[in-house]
Amino acid sequence: MQRSTRSYDTEPTVVCLEQRPSSGQQRPRRKFRRIALVGNPNVGKSVIFGALTGTYATVSNYPGTTVEVTRAAARFDPTAEIIDTPGVNSLTPNSEDEQVTRDILLSGVDLVIQVADAKNLARALVLSSQLAEAALPFVLVLNMMDEAADHGISIDAAALTGELGVAVVETIAVRGVGLRRLNAALHDARESHYRVRYPATVESALLQIQRPLSGLEVGQRWLALMCLSGDDTLRPWLERNVPQDGRATLDDAYRQVSTRMGTHVGYEVTRCRVRSAEQLAQRVTRAATSEHGVNVGQQRPLSALALAAVLGSLVLLADDFGVFSAVASPWIRVLGWLGILSALIAADRSTDMRAALGRWAGQRGTGVVVLFVVLYVVYRFVGVFAAGTAVNFIEHTVFGAYVNPAVTGALDRIVAAAALNSPAAAAAHFGRDLLVGPYGLITVALTYAFAIIFPIVTAFFLAFSVLEDSGYLPRLALIVNRSFCAIGLNGKAVLPMVLGLGCDTMATLTARIMETPKERLLVTLLLALGVPCSAQLGVILGLFGALPVWAPMVWGGVVVGVLFAVGFLAALLLPGRRSDLILEVPPIRRPQLGNVVIKTVGRLEWYLKEAVPIFVLGTLALFILDAAGLLSRFVAATEPAVVGMLALPPKAAEAFLVGFFRRDYGSAGIYALFERGQLTPVQAVVALVTMTLFVPCVANFFVIIRERGLRTALAITAFIFPFAFVIGGLLNLALRASGLQ
Amino acid sequence: MNHTDDDIVCPLCGTHYSEAEGRKCYSGCPLQRGCQLLACPACGYEVPAPTRITRLLSRWLGKQVASR
Numbered sequence: 001m002q003r004s005t006r007s008y009d010t011e012p013t014v015v016c017l018e019q020r021p022s023s024g025q026q027r028p029r030r031k032f033r034r035i036a037l038v039g040n041p042n043v044g045k046s047v048i049f050g051a052l053t054g055t056y057a058t059v060s061n062y063p064g065t066t067v068e069v070t071r072a073a074a075r076f077d078p079t080a081e082i083i084d085t086p087g088v089n090s091l092t093p094n095s096e097d098e099q100v101t102r103d104i105l106l107s108g109v110d111l112v113i114q115v116a117d118a119k120n121l122a123r124a125l126v127l128s129s130q131l132a133e134a135a136l137p138f139v140l141v142l143n144m145m146d147e148a149a150d151h152g153i154s155i156d157a158a159a160l161t162g163e164l165g166v167a168v169v170e171t172i173a174v175r176g177v178g179l180r181r182l183n184a185a186l187h188d189a190r191e192s193h194y195r196v197r198y199p200a201t202v203e204s205a206l207l208q209i210q211r212p213l214s215g216l217e218v219g220q221r222w223l224a225l226m227c228l229s230g231d232d233t234l235r236p237w238l239e240r241n242v243p244q245d246g247r248a249t250l251d252d253a254y255r256q257v258s259t260r261m262g263t264h265v266g267y268e269v270t271r272c273r274v275r276s277a278e279q280l281a282q283r284v285t286r287a288a289t290s291e292h293g294v295n296v297g298q299q300r301p302l303s304a305l306a307l308a309a310v311l312g313s314l315v316l317l318a319d320d321f322g323v324f325s326a327v328a329s330p331w332i333r334v335l336g337w338l339g340i341l342s343a344l345i346a347a348d349r350s351t352d353m354r355a356a357l358g359r360w361a362g363q364r365g366t367g368v369v370v371l372f373v374v375l376y377v378v379y380r381f382v383g384v385f386a387a388g389t390a391v392n393f394i395e396h397t398v399f400g401a402y403v404n405p406a407v408t409g410a411l412d413r414i415v416a417a418a419a420l421n422s423p424a425a426a427a428a429h430f431g432r433d434l435l436v437g438p439y440g441l442i443t444v445a446l447t448y449a450f451a452i453i454f455p456i457v458t459a460f461f462l463a464f465s466v467l468e469d470s471g472y473l474p475r476l477a478l479i480v481n482r483s484f485c486a487i488g489l490n491g492k493a494v495l496p497m498v499l500g501l502g503c504d505t506m507a508t509l510t511a512r513i514m515e516t517p518k519e520r521l522l523v524t525l526l527l528a529l530g531v532p533c534s535a536q537l538g539v540i541l542g543l544f545g546a547l548p549v550w551a552p553m554v555w556g557g558v559v560v561g562v563l564f565a566v567g568f569l570a571a572l573l574l575p576g577r578r579s580d581l582i583l584e585v586p587p588i589r590r591p592q593l594g595n596v597v598i599k600t601v602g603r604l605e606w607y608l609k610e611a612v613p614i615f616v617l618g619t620l621a622l623f624i625l626d627a628a629g630l631l632s633r634f635v636a637a638t639e640p641a642v643v644g645m646l647a648l649p650p651k652a653a654e655a656f657l658v659g660f661f662r663r664d665y666g667s668a669g670i671y672a673l674f675e676r677g678q679l680t681p682v683q684a685v686v687a688l689v690t691m692t693l694f695v696p697c698v699a700n701f702f703v704i705i706r707e708r709g710l711r712t713a714l715a716i717t718a719f720i721f722p723f724a725f726v727i728g729g730l731l732n733l734a735l736r737a738s739g740l741q
Numbered sequence: 742m743n744h745t746d747d748d749i750v751c752p753l754c755g756t757h758y759s760e761a762e763g764r765k766c767y768s769g770c771p772l773q774r775g776c777q778l779l780a781c782p783a784c785g786y787e788v789p790a791p792t793r794i795t796r797l798l799s800r801w802l803g804k805q806v807a808s809r
Contacts, residue, residue, distance in 0.1 A: 087783075474755075594799070601794060606777040606778065
């Protein structure tokens with residue numbers, strides 16, 4: 001496909017509805033009182049605001065919120081005020097920022113300047129459609145035209161003007177290109193005739209409820225759609241501006257449409273807007289390659305390569321289960337990897353293949369297949385290669401043959417040199433036990449941290465950075481969103497859940513984006529209960545490499561099943577308004593080696609700084625408890641749960657104890673027990689499932705206290721630990737009943 | 742938006758933000774002291790903050806790419 005060669009070193013064009021008047025026919029310039037700058041986040045609004053206003057801006061919180069709004073007098077007319085509104089993706093609010101922008105528009109503005117990122121026109125047109133429904137005069141600024149040209153995107157501004165009915169100005173705001181023309185275009189601002197068509201039920205309800213809204217200065221179609229979408233944040237405004245019988249009509253219409261459609265009306269409205277915006281963007285855009293732009297003739301070889309990758313994964317999985325004979329197995333494995341590699345090489349070489357992969361990864365059905373292939377490849381890389389090869393070398397050769405014997409030998413010589421019964425001998429004994437004893441800082445804390453966890457998380461962070469850099473994560477969020485919607489959970493709950501795969505502690509903080517306290521509590525509970533953080537996931541994958549192939553399936557099935565069951569029950573008990581997940585999905589990119597290395601090194605540095613001190617602290621706790629004779633009492637006290645319910649050896653209680661500090665440390669303890677042959681595969685899976693359902697780490701516990709209060713944190717903890725043991729116990733019974741060992 | 746080479750690009754939502762913007766989450770976090778993570782101001786996705794080692798590495802890798 002040919003790349004656009006359009007250059008933006010020269011002044012871009014402005015496309016207006018009318019011919020600009022000649023110097024002889026000076027049109028009267030319009031007077032504006034309030035002008036709002038509106039746009040998606042990160043589209044360059046602030047640069048345009050600076051260019052239109054100059055230096056003296058007032059920054060203040062919008063009344064009743066913590067959202068900052070900047071205002072200043074316009075350069076072209078000091079009596080006009082320009083308001084830089086927070087970046088939004090929709091004018092039907094899903095966040096405080098969006099509510100502030102919506103309220104500014106509701107409070108009355110004479111003109112809106114909509115700033116759009118030219119690289120992502122469809123996202124901007126969703127906002128344009130709402131400005132059109134709001135009947136607000138506006139000008140559309142296509143900013144970052146240089147970056148769009150670099151991406152091979154060319155927009156037909158004249159066609160867009162025709163479709164929208166408003167002036168479209170192309171700019172490169174950071175270089176000041178197009179701003180003079182923007183000033184001129186403001187006087188051509190007008191209402192847009194662009195209309196999104198909604199389902200017939202919604203359209204007839206719109207006609208019905210626009211009547212009580214007639215007489216208001218704000219666009220009735222926009223207001224009516226917000227009412228039908230069940231936007232509670234609009235209620236105070238309606239109470240001030242619409243009589244009670246009118247509000248009753250609006251409520252009736254909302255109930256009727258919701259019942260008739262049987263789905264969340266706001267979700268359907270957003271879907272229609274997004275679809276319409278995408279179609280319009282396609283009509284006016286020429287892109288080198290888009291996710292929807294693969295030629296039909298190229299579909300067949302692409303599909304064949306994708307099929308090869310899926311079949312390759314299935315064949316390898318079947319071989320893991322021992323389906324093929326010992327003679328055929330090596331050949332089958334080569335064929336399986338060839339299938340996966342051919343798809344990866346094609347994705348590396350061909351933009352069409354990347355576009356097709358991006359489309360499949362985010363779609364219903366094919367998205368799950370892509371997820372399966374991704375998980376399988378990550379499992380082979382982390383679980384089989386890193387855990388099997390790297391851990392074996394570092395643990396048994398580096399630490400087992402060199403580090404531990406050298407340190408133990410040195411300390412033994414110090415102990416032997418000290419006079420018997422002298423204070424120096426006692427100190428030497430203590431030092432030896434502290435460093436290389438059964439709960440020694442070197443033999444346990446540092447060996448676990450550097451010999452077991454470090455190589456595994458290095459491989460996992462490497463794989464994670466590749467996924468990040470490729471643009472796969474937003475697609476994963478879309479797939480997870482569909483699953484959560486299926487159980488009735490709010491679409492916004494997806495973000496903290498996906499973030500939890502990185503760090504549960506940070507994800508607990510982002511639960512603030514949920515609208516009601518009940519939803520925030522639910523997300524906090526689900527995060528603490530069953531979303532493994534990246535470090536724990538790495539260790540678990542490492543252990544899976546040594547376990548039979550049914551182990552990851554059982555672990556994944558139980559953890560996901562518990563999450564969905566708890567989420568489903570909680571969603572029934574805690575009904576909340578479902579909101580939409582709006583996410584910019586970038587194209588699938590070829591991961592850059594430099595980026596991947598830097599991200600991996602950055603994560604490893606963070607991990608070592610954060611995790612190793614807690615490993616040392618946990619080991620120190622074990623050492624002190626052992627020295628005080630309390631560890632054996634703890635093991636005895638937990639025997640009914642650990643040995644009775646879970647059927648694990650008493651020694652496993654120590655792994656659970658350090659699991660209170662960090663789940664990954666506890667998982668490393670289980671890994672070590674399995675390596676020494678002290679756990680069977682069934683016992684290892686039971687222990688891992690129980691540990692995964694624990695509260696992630698002490699830091700997470702403190703954040704729950706900070707966010708939800710001590711009482712709630714204690715209640716969540718009091719629920720989670722017994723619940724984890726009950727699930728572990730039930731799994732133990734089920735696995736043993738099925739005859740597994 | 743004036744994007745610079747030092748901008749962090751959120752791997753989840755694609756937002757460009759500076760290190761200072763990524764640290765705004767610290768105002769509400771009880772664990773901010775010594776925290777090595779930055780959070781995207783738009784979606785909250787966290788990435789490790791640039792360190793001396795990663796800066797050195799990116800400078801070195803940048804040179805490698807440029808010399809090709």
